[in-house]
Amino acid sequence: MAKKLNAVVGQSGGPTSVINQSLVGVIEEVRKHSHIDKLLGCRHGVRGIVNNDYIQLNDVPADLLEKIAGTPSSALGSSRDKPDAEYCRKIMKNFKENNVGYFFYIGGNDSADAARIVQEMAAAEGHELHVFHIPKTIDNDLKVHDHTPGFGSAAKFVASAIMGDNYDNASLPGIKVDVIMGRHAGFLTAASVLARQYDGDGPHLIYVPEAPMSEDKFLADVDRIYSKKGRCLIAVSEGISTPDGKTWAEKMSGDLEKDSHGNVQLSGTGALGDYLANLVTKKLNNPGGKKLRVRADTFGYLQRSFAGYVSETDAKEAREVARQAVRYSTDPSKLEGSVVMKRVSNSPYKIELDWTSIKNVARETKHLSAEYIKDGNDITQAFIDYAKPLVGALPVVGTFAEMRK
């Protein structure tokens, strides 16, 4: 019998609240099978492979595993390195030296692409390497996938934050801009619509990258809502675009930091929110002689890493897709794949796990479909139906307005 091969598991890209559920899913499932010898966790994604920086995960005590599963962010560390050919050769070299035959990579589309490159290089060199992509991204923007682990919890955070902020805004009326993550895809910003519980509840305007927004349209929208309601709560994606195909972030500054994937820094700064708030103050101030109260919050990293507040469905699914990746790896003929959730029923909500080739997921971005967007500033019931089961129960709230009905 051939010598058993070792496996590497890694976490990549922006962390989520449930990415450790996936890591623990891999660890638990590997124990149930016998095809893998050592299970090595690479520290900080692919960088840990190149640096030969591993933690052996076969014997992590069960109680610690459960604690780690409930801990936000990537317990192995993450990385935004985008491996080039030279980088991939180093990965291959390490895999050979460590007798690694299985690579489980938990990440988004950039990470899937890195996994794909490594697998293709291994195939070209005749090294037996089984590469499985375990989906993860709060952006929910992977092709083929119905949705991705991490999204439900981030969406629950966003919906709960907007729900509370709606009542804050009702209490001290004004114009409030809330900036939500999502560079190219508006799923997370769209989830703010779930905050609406009663007539008149915000968000009153929702802007996603898929619906370009001009300055004039934005100001006209805000003015109309504020004139009617005396307040306006706006959910806006960090990646909103202008009709001429630029992002607002680019528009407002030519000097923003870029990461190694060529992405402009949009998170970890309040610049876009402050820019929009200042725009409203400058252009709409003093309606009827009254000074406008304009504020902006940028939800920032809290959306992906807040401790103790996850969607239970999301947490469960994040573990289950990882287990499925390990199950796929027991088939010697499966050299690669991404674990896909397919929705087979929405009411009751039910998914099935399925296989797709990594190349169908790698690099490309899934966008919010047109049926989810309304008038360029709102989100439809179809999206609510799509997102609700992923987020699960939201806080129960009440207002005196209900009494007067």
Added chain:
Amino acid sequence: MAKKLNAVVGQSGGPTSVINQSLVGVIEEVRKHSHIDKLLGCRHGVRGIVNNDYIQLNDVPADLLEKIAGTPSSALGSSRDKPDAEYCRKIMKNFKENNVGYFFYIGGNDSADAARIVQEMAAAEGHELHVFHIPKTIDNDLKVHDHTPGFGSAAKFVASAIMGDNYDNASLPGIKVDVIMGRHAGFLTAASVLARQYDGDGPHLIYVPEAPMSEDKFLADVDRIYSKKGRCLIAVSEGISTPDGKTWAEKMSGDLEKDSHGNVQLSGTGALGDYLANLVTKKLNNPGGKKLRVRADTFGYLQRSFAGYVSETDAKEAREVARQAVRYSTDPSKLEGSVVMKRVSNSPYKIELDWTSIKNVARETKHLSAEYIKDGNDITQAFIDYAKPLVGALPVVGTFAEMRK
């Protein structure tokens, strides 16, 4: 027998996650007694009185009351109006017209001061008016009070956010600045210390308004931590001050918006966080040739209004102090008062409710005592002992570092 008097209850200042618990406490307790006829909720604080904008609260259905109790922010609406003599005369006029003999005002020190002025005016005019202040502020800065309703829940939010962000920062190492509410008092920022669960956990630096911070000291602190740990998580109060007695906000801009209490706008903008992040980038960048990853988040209104995440102790106490205010009002000789929580034991945690004159609470700010601050950049165990029972259980987390011990 004299005709029964009516009562007004209002909510004022910045909302909290549990201020509606206090409102519901008043409504429930009034029903148990017979000294009050109509219970009127004034919409948007004192402004609702002047505008004669009331909701009658005697018959709110119990299930709606429970929903409202669990809803963040002020269900009656809030106000930041600071009544002057003319404004107070209008309040008095309305109270006389509506036969109001009791006024329950839920708020912080500015609100307590407004309540005090109205009560003194009533006394001077010989109108029988019993005024009770029900404490509320996430800032926890009321004199005499051991702590204030609203603080525990905001502190739980901050601790959980920092806990998650610590693991985010460990996962993608860099320098992260988190800006936390607290204009003059550092209690809420200090609560970030509760996030530390294991050796090496952030926040690694904590800056509060009570410990003035120079630019040089800040940069030296960050440089030292980053050189040692390869990352640095910083919790900083929005109201941090400079050694020459200014706030950093003033230092960085002479042009900030002020509210009617003369306070500079610190919340609802990411400016301070971005300023500090840029300072670090400019002054510390390129240590050993490596580009620093510097980010800032401003927790903003989420700290006070996030739906579905409160401290249970805080929620219970917020309702209980309000009930006590109504009980005090059954004593015809008690013309005014603020309901105070006194800690009679810390382990097990136990409080008793007590009375103090509103004038002992009004206007002034309680600061973080020196025994809670360490080296101008950290918070002591004494503060942890003080704050822990108010916040309650935090999420259980784990790291692989624990395995290697």
